[in-house]
Amino acid sequence: MIKRYFITLLLVVGAGAVIFNYYETYSDSPWTRDGQVSAYIVSITPRVTGQVTEVYVDDNSRVEKGDLLFEIDPAIYSAAYHKAVATQGQAQALLSKARNNLQRTSELEKRMHGAVPTLTLNNLTNEVESAAANLDLAKANVEEAKLNLKYTKVYAPTDGYITNLNLRVGSQVVANAPVVALIDENSFWIEGYFKETDLVGVSPEDKAFVTLLMDHRMTLAGEIKSIGYGIAKSDGSTGNDLLPNVNPNFQWIRLAQRIPVKIKLTDIPEDLQLRVGMTASIQIVK
The missing domain is CATH 1.10.287.470 (Helix hairpin bin)
Incomplete structure (x- = not known):
């Protein structure tokens, strides 16, 4: 009987130790699965109106700064x-x-x-x-x-990747209206959304580790570039008849807001191609 109680006590103590260790690890190293690959997207916008006479790039192709993209009559x-x-x-x-x-x-x-x-x-x-x-x-x-x-000649303003190209010879473009998206290849970062309760003691330049959903075996090293200073509020926005829009909630549940955190990767493997919108998991090491 005593032996059975002793074994039960050991199991309870062991489980408590595991839970406590997990809590300590999670407190010291906040983690989220709500992360995405982001980059600056340059809208290629012609400055004059006219008919496109030549297109020199293909969809999803890489261009260098100064490359001729297309010409207008x-x-x-x-x-x-x-x-x-x-x-x-x-x-x-x-x-x-x-x-x-x-x-x-x-x-x-x-x-x-x-x-x-x-x-x-x-x-x-x-x-x-x-x-x-x-x-x-x-x-x-x-x-x-x-x-x-x-x-009338439109050039690439930076190195990057042309995406969602629908421009064809004969198309009519209008001045100051974007026609092509160019992803800046030198601007990739990881955007993670952490619960506000997880960011206590977190500061810029803290280390971070990123795992992409496409290859969970690869861990990328990085550091915090910045922490967002604000997010849009869900309650109080103007609804119908100019009345405030307030969402119902449970009084005994307080959901933590999620704050955006930018992670700059410090070492990107040469054979890894980051793509905007890819899913990532992030762990911060304080």
Whole structure:
């Protein structure tokens, strides 16, 4: 009988020790399965409107900074540039004419004082100033037309991966409307969502270990880059009829909010290709 109680006591003590050890480990090393691979996504946006004449990339292809992605029909922008150059030439000629008239009249006034009315001299001076302003405007139009012509060729702003490409030759693109997504290959990080109760004592530069769902045998080392300072509240947002939207809850249950934590990987194997949205598990070591 005593032996049976002793064995039971040992089992209880053993279970308590395991639970306590698990609790200590979890407290010192918060862990979550709610993690994802993230990266900066650059929206490739043309600066001019027109028809696409050439596409130089394929969907899910890698590009380097400065690679030509696609071209827009430059005909209308080339014509606008030549027109602006011609207008600049006209403005230059008018300025030269205004200056010559002012110089000739001023010299006549110097030789024969009072031969030219003051109002005439003032008007000629104003004509020179106006012609100079028109020339500056013409130069600005030439610069703008030159830029628009240059913008008919769209280049990759960074190294990365083209994804979800639906652009085809003949497509009409609109200025300032995104058409292609480019994932910056140098910006990958792991985004983990930890319960607020798990972040006590956690600070940036703490070590972290990441396991991807695609290969649980591989553990990636990293460190905390930053901890989010806020999340959107679920209660109090405006609902129907401008009334606050409040979700029902149980008074005896208080659910811990989840705070986003960014993990920067310090060592990424060369044969591992990270992809945005991949699932990850994260363990923080304080």
